[in-house]
Amino acid sequence: MSYEIVHTFGFSVYLVFLLMFLWTYRVPRTNPGSGWWAASISFALLARLTLVLLIPSGDMKLIVTAYAVLNVLEKPLLLTGLCRFLGIDARERWFWIAAAAAELWLLAAWTQDASTLARSLGYSVTNAGFMFAIAWFSYQRRNDSKGWLHMTAAASAAMGVHWLVGPVVIDFQPGWFKTGFVLGTILVSLQYLSLLGAMLTLFQRRLVDAEAKALDMAFLDPLTGLNNKRYMNTLFDHALLLATRPHHMVAIFYIDLDNFKPINDTAGHHVGDEVLKAIAARIKGIVRSTDICARVGGDEFIVIGTQLESENQAFEVAKKLLAQMMQHVQVGDRQYLLGASIGISLYPLHARDLHKLIQCADSAMYQVKRNGKSGYEIYKAQPGGEPQLQAVG
Template sequence: MSFEIVHTFGFTVYFVFLLFFVWVSRFEKTSPGAGWWALAICFALLARLLLFLILPSNNTHPATFAYAFFIVLEKPFLLTGLARFLRLQIRERWFWLAAAVAELWIILAWSTDAPPLLRSIGYTIVNAGFQFYIAWLAWRHRREVPGGVLMLTAAASLALGLHWLLAPYIIALEPAWFRNGFVLGSMLVLIKYSSLLAALLLRFQQRLVDAEAKAMGMAFLDPLTGLKNKRYMETLFDHALLLATRPHQLVAVFYIDLDNFKPINDNAGHAVGDEVLKTVATRLQSHTRSTDICARVGGDEFIVIGTQLEDAEQAYDIARKLLGQLTTQIPVSGASYALGASIGISLYPKHGTSLTELIERADRAMYQVKRNGKGGYVIYDTRAPGADAA
């Protein structure tokens, strides 16, 4: 492979990654690591470009000096980007101090015309040290990014560290390996920056997934009690029926209206009323099964959807248990508050096959309890006053 092809490939790879990192850094709330990695790529690109332009003049002294000087500058930017990406509390000034020592070595060694191997030792050790430290950080924090991409970063950085340590000695023994060393180094750099770019994109994807999940939660949850809301039931009721029912089983819809809640809210204040509602929600959730759905549909109105019931008597048992919980006094800020509840029940498929029908008929059954003096439960009956034909 010719000299021109090797270095054209090298700085082309760096330029492409520069464009990617600049592009990703413009994403809203992107990790600051992207910007630091873009700067690191700039110095690596400049080092390769100068080597490409100067080396054909057969004067290797300034070419290798320029390459060594700028390739060292890449490393503190690269490591700072990794620290910022992983949000690590480490002293970044040590990166810059190590780079400054390496640069000083380069200037002194080249200005005194030291032997090639001696000139290389100082900055190759620092470059290798940076790579080993990057490998250690990436490996230590590999679980913070899904997909194992930081493991790839660690492996590529470890290989680059060994490459930096061994290359000067190999070249001293076999000068023709100079070109092969650049090819190998370019491939390892390609792997390392590819993994870092993948880490950025995976972190961005995770942020989108989390934001979507949060939005879905806000859309389907009651903000005060944390219970599901009516929109959730309307969206997922048919799916819940498919998963939660078996042949010859029933689903019961319990429409619960709290009795005596308005006086508590009016006399003790909305803050106390909110705490009472939260306790009601907790009791409903703790006394229903994981396959059941608890929802708040109004100020003091709740719906429980009980699934996989064997018969109507089991619906009565659930209503009796819920009523017992709702009539137990609720302590708030040193005081106790007594509630009651009127519970209307409708059964799927006996009283309807859609959620709208079942809620409507459970609501009518609840008002039947209200008319009879509150504090009870009843299953919807077409023969009751105000009921329609089932």
């Protein structure tokens, strides 16, 4: 295999990685590591391109020195990108001091006409140091990216050994020069592949988190954390599955807080919000895991009680809810007394779809309001079809 083929292959592989990192860098709010890795692979790409262009000249001193000057600049960019990606607070100026020292070594070797081994060892030791640092940082944070950093650590450690041993082996076995470039290309490709995988894993995590947040925004009330009205229809279908046994029923409790508006008007909406959150917490503390609770308006809540065997069980739930609503709510150094009007409807006694059941419960709740507030009533239809309300609280 000729040098042209080896370096053209390396150039092509590095170009693909450059394009991938540039693509990830353009993703909004992307991790800064991607931009640094795009810069580092650019210098690796330029180093390989320089080799391809200078090989026909046959001047090994010029070829090796030009390659080394560009290759050294890749390493601090690569390590800086890793530190930025992992959020490691490193003294990055030392990366550039080390790179500058390697460049000065190359300049001195060029002007003093040093041997190939002496010229190579100076920057090879620096490059090996960078590789071992990358391996160490990656190993420390190996669990952050679903195993990708395991590969980064292994490839970087192997690359560090390669940089230390390679110049010595080439000095004794010049034929190893081509083999060393092939091995180096493979290890560098594994490094950047693992870093790209870690970056894409981060994107996947962001996508999953964003999806979860979107679902929360779509289905949960942002203030109280209860389900919202939109999601309640879907949950009701699941609740009906729990009411398939004979004599089982589902109860709809429509809760409208009493005396809430004066709190908002006198104490402010921020206090009103705290009151609503406290009420929501009390509701969640009463209901069972199979029940459903939702906020459907400013101070209106719905509880869907499942697996009930009788109306009396629904009354007991309403009694517990009312007792909680009648207790003072502490916000800061002040206490507020509310109360609640609760209307009840039953599936399948009053209706078989959620919309009509809510209408029935809402009607019962307004009757509580008309009767003086702070109570509960169950909706009951007359035999002739006219609605009738049965007061129970």
